[in-house]
Amino acid sequence: MRIAQRRECDVLVCGGGAAGLGAAVAAARHGARTILLERHGYCGGICVSSLVHTFDGARNCRNNDQFVVGGIPREVIARLDRVGGLALQDNPPETLNFDPEAMKLVSDQMLREAGVTVYYHLFAAEAIRDGDRVQAVIAAGKEGLWEIRPSVVIDTTGDGDVSYFAGAQYEKDGLMQTMSQHFRIGGLSGNRNWHDLEQACRGAMDRAYAEGRAPKYGGPWLIRIRPGEITANCTRLYGDGASTEDLSGAEMQGREDMMSILEIFRRDIPDFRSAYVLVSGCQIGVRETRRILGDYQITASDVAECRQQPDPIALGSWPIDIHPADGRVGVHQHKENPPAPYPIPLRALLVKGIANAMAAGRCLSATHEAHGSTRVSGTAMATGEACGTLAALAVRRAAGLRTVPYSDLREQLLKQGVLLAL
Amino acid sequence: MQPSKLDRREYDVIVCGGGSAGVAAAYGAARAGARTALLERLGFCGGTPVAAMIHTLDAIYSCEDTSQVVVGGYARDLVEEITAMGGLATEDNPDEALSLHPEFMKIAADRLLERAGVHTLYHATVIDALVQGNRLTGVEAALRDGRAQLAAHWVVDATGDAEVANFAGVKWTLDEELQAITYHFRLGNVSPGATWRELEEGCRIAMQQGDSRGNRLRYGGPWVIRLTNQEVSINATRVYGNPIDPEDLTLAERQARESMLAIWQILRDGVPALRNSYILSGATELHVRESRKILGEYVLTEEDIFQRKCFPDVIALGAWPIDIHPTDGYVGVHPHKDNPPRPYEIPYRCLVPVDVDQLLVAGRPISTTHRAHGSTRVPGTSMATGQAAGIAAALSARSCVEATKLDVRQLQQELLRQGAILSLEQVVSR
Numbered sequence: 097m098r099i100a101q102r103r104e105c106d107v108l109v110c111g112g113g114a115a116g117l118g119a120a121v122a123a124a125r126h127g128a129r130t131i132l133l134e135r136h137g138y139c140g141g142i143c144v145s146s147l148v149h150t151f152d153g154a155r156n157c158r159n160n161d162q163f164v165v166g167g168i169p170r171e172v173i174a175r176l177d178r179v180g181g182l183a184l185q186d187n188p189p190e191t192l193n194f195d196p197e198a199m200k201l202v203s204d205q206m207l208r209e210a211g212v213t214v215y216y217h218l219f220a221a222e223a224i225r226d227g228d229r230v231q232a233v234i235a236a237g238k239e240g241l242w243e244i245r246p247s248v249v250i251d252t253t254g255d256g257d258v259s260y261f262a263g264a265q266y267e268k269d270g271l272m273q274t275m276s277q278h279f280r281i282g283g284l285s286g287n288r289n290w291h292d293l294e295q296a297c298r299g300a301m302d303r304a305y306a307e308g309r310a311p312k313y314g315g316p317w318l319i320r321i322r323p324g325e326i327t328a329n330c331t332r333l334y335g336d337g338a339s340t341e342d343l344s345g346a347e348m349q350g351r352e353d354m355m356s357i358l359e360i361f362r363r364d365i366p367d368f369r370s371a372y373v374l375v376s377g378c379q380i381g382v383r384e385t386r387r388i389l390g391d392y393q394i395t396a397s398d399v400a401e402c403r404q405q406p407d408p409i410a411l412g413s414w415p416i417d418i419h420p421a422d423g424r425v426g427v428h429q430h431k432e433n434p435p436a437p438y439p440i441p442l443r444a445l446l447v448k449g450i451a452n453a454m455a456a457g458r459c460l461s462a463t464h465e466a467h468g469s470t471r472v473s474g475t476a477m478a479t480g481e482a483c484g485t486l487a488a489l490a491v492r493r494a495a496g497l498r499t500v501p502y503s504d505l506r507e508q509l510l511k512q513g514v515l516l517a518l
Numbered sequence: 519m520q521p522s523k524l525d526r527r528e529y530d531v532i533v534c535g536g537g538s539a540g541v542a543a544a545y546g547a548a549r550a551g552a553r554t555a556l557l558e559r560l561g562f563c564g565g566t567p568v569a570a571m572i573h574t575l576d577a578i579y580s581c582e583d584t585s586q587v588v589v590g591g592y593a594r595d596l597v598e599e600i601t602a603m604g605g606l607a608t609e610d611n612p613d614e615a616l617s618l619h620p621e622f623m624k625i626a627a628d629r630l631l632e633r634a635g636v637h638t639l640y641h642a643t644v645i646d647a648l649v650q651g652n653r654l655t656g657v658e659a660a661l662r663d664g665r666a667q668l669a670a671h672w673v674v675d676a677t678g679d680a681e682v683a684n685f686a687g688v689k690w691t692l693d694e695e696l697q698a699i700t701y702h703f704r705l706g707n708v709s710p711g712a713t714w715r716e717l718e719e720g721c722r723i724a725m726q727q728g729d730s731r732g733n734r735l736r737y738g739g740p741w742v743i744r745l746t747n748q749e750v751s752i753n754a755t756r757v758y759g760n761p762i763d764p765e766d767l768t769l770a771e772r773q774a775r776e777s778m779l780a781i782w783q784i785l786r787d788g789v790p791a792l793r794n795s796y797i798l799s800g801a802t803e804l805h806v807r808e809s810r811k812i813l814g815e816y817v818l819t820e821e822d823i824f825q826r827k828c829f830p831d832v833i834a835l836g837a838w839p840i841d842i843h844p845t846d847g848y849v850g851v852h853p854h855k856d857n858p859p860r861p862y863e864i865p866y867r868c869l870v871p872v873d874v875d876q877l878l879v880a881g882r883p884i885s886t887t888h889r890a891h892g893s894t895r896v897p898g899t900s901m902a903t904g905q906a907a908g909i910a911a912a913l914s915a916r917s918c919v920e921a922t923k924l925d926v927r928q929l930q931q932e933l934l935r936q937g938a939i940l941s942l943e944q945v946v947s948r
Contacts, residue, residue, distance in 0.1 A: 098646065098685075101764075137771040137803055197703075197800050201779065204772045216768040221645060221660035222520075236645040236660040237764050238679060255662070261520050279621075282706065282798075283748065322706065322796060340524060340661040344640040347561040348628045355603075355625065372746065373621045374706070378569070378802040379561040379641070 100240040105131045105213070106491040107484065108233055108246035110220040113141020114151075114473040115457025116252035117203050118168045118480030119487075122512070123250075124210040126488030131244060132212050133235055135219035136378070139203035141254065143473050144196040146381035147278040147327055149183070150319055151192040153414040154474030156518070157434030160189040164411040164437045166513040168206075169477040175202045183321045186289050190431070192474070193319050218242065220253060223262035228451045230262045248452045248487040248497065252480055255338045256386040256459035264447050264455075265389040268336070269464040271421040273383035274314065275333040277350030281358065282325045282374040286367045293326060293367060294318045298427065300364040301330070301357070305425055310360055311353040313425050325374060330357050334421055337382030347380050383419060383458075383471060390461030391498075392443035399435050399469045407502045408439030408516045409482035409509060412475050416468040435469065437518055442502060445483055451496055454483040478514065485509060520664035529555045529637070530915040531908065532657055532670035534644045537565020538575070538897040539881025539904030540676030541627050542592040546908030547674070548634035550932055552915055554908075555668065556631065557642040557659055560802065563627035564620060565678065567897050570805035571702040573607065573743050573751055574615040577838040577898035579948065581858035584613040587948045588835045588861045591938035592630070593901040599626035607745045610714050614855075616898075619745050644677065647685035647877075654686050654877040671918075672911035673877050676904055679762055680810040680883035688871040688879075689813040692760070693888045697807035698738060698843040701755045701774030705782065706798035708750055709791040717750055717791060718742040722850065724788025725754070725781070729849065735780055737849050749798060753805075754781050758845050761806040770804060807843055807882075807895060814885025815922060816867035823890055829865035831926040832940050833910075833933060834902030837861045842892040854892075861942055864894065866929065869907050870921045876914075878921065880907035902938065909933055 107123040109116050112134030120132040132139075142148045154169055156162040163170065173192065176182050181198020207214050221241070222234035230249045235242040251258040256266055288296070297316040304310035316330035331353040335342030354376055361368040397403065399416060417430040444461040447453040455461070457476035462469075470479075485508055489500050509516065531547040533540050536558030544556040556563075566572055578593055580586040587594075597616065600606060605622025631638050639661070646658040648667060656669040675682035680690055712720070721740040728735065740754035755777040759766035778800055785792050820840060821827075841854040868885045869878045881900035882891075893899075909932045914924050930940060939945060 137767075138775070195797075197775075197778075197797050200800065201775050204775060208772070214768055215764050216771050218764055219643075219660070221643075221665060236643055238681060238762055238767070239764065240685060241645055261664070263520075283746070324707070338662050340522065340639050340642055340663060343561075343662055344638055344642075347640050348632070348638075351562070351621070351625045351628065354621075373619075375799050376621055376624075 098240060099243045101242045103131060103242065103244045105129045105244065106247045107250065107487045108244055109250045109252055110233060110258045111252040111254060112139035113252060113254060113457060113476065114143060115476040115480035118477040119250045119252055119456055119484035120212045121168055121206050121210045122481045122484030123488045124212040126485060128488040128491050130212045132207065132214045133218045133220060134216050137216045138200040140196060140199040142381055144199050145379045146377040147196065147280060148381055148473065149194055149196050149321065149327065151474040152472035153412060154192050155190055156437055157190050157413050157415060158436060164413040164515055165474050165478045166515040168481045169474055170513065172202060184323060187319050188290065191319055193321060195321050220258045220261065223258050225262050228449060230450060230453050233258060247491050250483045250487060251388065251453060251455040251459060252457050254382065254458045256388040256455055259388040259447050259453060259455050260386055262450060262453065264450055266386040267389065268386050269384065272336060272385060274419045274421050275337055275346050275383065276314065276329055276381045277331045277354050277376055278327055278329050278381055279354050279376040280325055280327045280374040281371045283370045283372050284324050284326060284367050285370060288367055290318050290320055296365045297361060300360055302426060304360045311356055313357065314419055315427055333380065336385065338385040350380050351376065384467060386459060387462055387467055388455040388459050389448045390444045390455065391446045391448055392441050392461060394440065394444050394462040394466040394470060396463060396465035399438055399466050402436040402438040405439045405441035407442040409442045410440045410475065410478035411437040411515055412440050412470050413437040414469045414472045414475065416465055418468040439516065440470065440479060442482065445479060446497060454497065456480040456483045481514060482509060522661040522664040522666035524661060525666040528669040529553050530670065531672050531674065531911045532557065532668055533674040533676055533908065534657060534682050535676035535678060536563035537676060537678055537881060538567065538900040541631065542901040542904030543674040543676050543880055543908030544636045545592045545630055545634045546905035546936060547912040548636045549936055550909045550912035552912035555637045555639060557639050557644060559643040561640045562624040564623045566805060568620040568623050569801065569803040571620065571704065571751060571801035572805055573620060573745065574617045575898050576615065576896035577836060578616045579614055580837045580861050581614050581839055581855065582860050585947050586945045588837045588939055588945055589898045589902045591933065591936050592905045593898060594937055595630060596626055599629060608747055610747060611743055612714065615743060617743050644682055647682050649686050652873060653875045657682060671876065671915035674907045674911050675877060675879045676881050678806065678882045680812050680879055683812050683871055683877065683879050684810060686874045686877055688874050690810040692810055693808065695845050696760060696809065698756045698758055698845050699761060699770050700738065700753055700805040701778055701801060702751055702753050702805055703778045703800045704749055704751050704798040705792060705795040706749045707794050707796055708748055709794065710747065712791040714742050714744055720789040720791065721785055724785055727788060728784045735777065736847065737781060738843055739851055761809045774804060775800065808891060811883050811891055812871050812879050812885050814868050815870045815872060816865050816885060818864060818868050818886040818890045818894065820887065820889040823859050823862045823893055826860060826862050829863050831866040832863040833866045833906035833929065834864040834899065835861045835939055836864055836894050836899045838893045838896045838899065840889055840892040859893065861945060864903060866906065866910065866926055869903060875920050878907040878911055880904040905936065905938060906933060
């Protein structure tokens, strides 16, 4: 194996999505020499690349005026607001929408101010184990392979790539949630609000599907950034988002379905008569792939019954939201019965059997059902912040992740404004 | 190490990179009968016109006489597919630019590849070359489910940065003055009424006024393209650096975004039609104009271009001016469109690296001088060299000959069969 460049660091964060941003900023602010790897040329992950430009899970789904995340996610929201990057108010009340370009800028600024060493166009392609530790991550980029040796590695790849490469235990459901190619539509006429437009789109899709004119679809669910445009969450693609062949097929089918769906909107809904695709996600939105096994696995009853934990590090609030892969179309039940904001335990982030690895965001340790709630971006950023903070505390004390007393982490998280209880 | 389930797959031809050159190469190879795989690191094809949002296929038309089409083959099939879908941009665009909506270009490329029978793999990044002696026997790729060694009789490097060639030990050069890098962006909610020319003129005046007020912002042009009449795409940011150095590239990404913001603010304040505009989208990737150039069996020069040298092994026609975005701090419009060449010939030998066999290089890094590269680097010409490379790889794989021993007449015949344009006599009006 030819290695082009070598680096060492205290904390290595793999993946610059919502979780990775939280992790890297938190670790570096506590003085850890932190490297962040991101395969694209910008951060933001699914919020930017897949046009899911909303912080789901940031608000209490039972009381939308209340936030259930504090700390770095709230700082990101405030900074987005400051650069004019928050979307217009006309959006579903449980969501918090923003402009993806602003998200790229805000991420850059926060990472730079925190002193994170960011490498864009570089991603984890292999992990080297030494006993119960990840000794090095092999990253792939434009000039070949890099070897990066960290004290602690935080897996925020979404698919749990680093943990998987390191031989961690994981689960993958037989019916993984469907993928979606979100797209922004411009050239809308009229002044209908998101709700009325969503109803019109649902009616049009239901009719078209019944008449055999539509591909498989979900929702549609609509969110919007600016007047005169809308972002549609509607395509529904099947397969394993951690398989290159499935993912390639889904990318291609997603684009074809996007155009078919837009044609239905244009034909059947007057507001869409002159509509066109402004832009589609630069990568398909993947909801579920590998779930890494941690010291604890969050279950559906933990979520539904708001089970208290001895080691909470963040609050989840999104309903158990599973986009069905069994062929059903339209709207699946999930928003009717949102959970009370529930604690996410630190143990769900500690990768079982590996001393120096944590997994945050979509790939943290949860069952298929519970993952339907924990997988969203607001929750992901909060779990990332906890990982970054713990990693930095451990490095500073030259201690293991599991030997830092929880009370010390808790004290630090509360100082950062993290919400651990309402 | 976790091997991908695609580990050890075998193909006749593997094409690395799904930009203008790569899609044309895979299309050409598959249609010439080769079992062909295309590896693209993003989730879609199209390369710079799509991912970097330049939105135009430069040098499909002659710049000297913009009514002439000088690239056929894959380019023609692609444009036909896009046109049938309604994916051409508004007509209100510069004469020499063939402007397309990127979303349609992605779909058209998918369809052409599927029809040709190419095994397209997205989210697939090449990380090494498999070499035996001086021959390339395949590539290693990082796939979503782990690493895979993929065997091939021939490999076409269409990565834009000659990445495979570099891994394989091919000699390459990196100019001391690499062209500037640009982050293109789209503005929405443009007030109706103004033409692209008026908008471009307005943008240039606004930027010059910003300059005279002591603004030290670096910028090029601006040049304006539009997809619809409600929006504009702005080619104006200008950052410097070596795009194959990951630290330079990361810095360039950050600086370019900040520069986009600053330029938009100047344009919003200075151009009445843009007063209510907003940043609709920045590009997925930076627009890298120049990085590695390989040393091939022939090095194309500026004299070859302007003297219109004839080559017995011609495989493509170039047409773009020598267009070098300066890195010396020069701002605004650099002279280049004033002196466009007549369509000129590009020989097969520019695609053939010296020393390493079973590898061809197409698109931006073909063997040229820095000056000639300013003309050959554009998407239309890349499609032409790509298709030639793909066909050459397929024919060589079938007949098991070295690249330098390939019967060039056979290559030219297959190119012509696939609709390529190899001589001025074939140039058609659009």
